[in-house]
Amino acid sequence: MAYSFVWRAVCGAIGGLGIVVGLIFLPLDLLIPFVLLTIVVGLTAAVGHTSTEDQQDGRTSRQTGVLAALPFLALLAFAGLSFALGPVALLLTLAMVATSPPVVHWYGDSPSWPQPEELDESAATTAQLCRQWHDSFEDLHQATTPAARLRIVATRQRCLDELERRDPNGLNAWLTSTATPNGDPTRYLKTNQSKTPPPDS
Secondary structure (H helix, E strand, C coil), X not given: CHHHHHHHHHHHHHHHHHXXXXXXXXXXXXXXXXXXXXXXXXXXXXXXXXXXXXXXXXXXXXXXXXXXXXXXXXXXHHHHHHHHHCCHHHHHHHXXXXXXXXXXXXXXXXXXXXXXXXXXXXXXXXXXXXHHHHHHHHHHHHCCCHHHHHHHXXXXXXXHHHHXXXXXXXXXXXXXXXCCCCCCHHHHCCCCCCCCCCCCC
């Protein structure tokens, strides 16, 4: 949510600057038809705001008009930026598209996007399982998509299940002590357990 807000604010500022530059410096024979077309499309969409789909989305007629005119405003902004920045405007536009929330979301959910190597819980040592549990807490906070968070939560659950299978009493002792989501249960487990386990940090 915060990322989307910041991205929209930055793009809005850059786009607004491009529109201002375009309105001031573009030739009138190009600018006037373009502005008139933008106004006509926006007003037409606003007046024709009667579809059930738009009403269900909670859009007002003004919002519908702005959305309809948005591609033309984007072209005007790009023309203004191109006038001011030259070829850099294209690179700036590509950067804004590449960092847009939908594209970033696609990056996180795409099967081709590199994923961290998963641990084979059944073949891992107890120390590796405990390390996976501890490290995955930070990974969970850094995950950017629901799909990524779901994968990490499933991994953490498998770690707990495997630790419970190996040493249910030790795991239960840790869970009923001062266990935390990023704690280390190693000291409570059978191969590392002392007579009086220290409190979890």
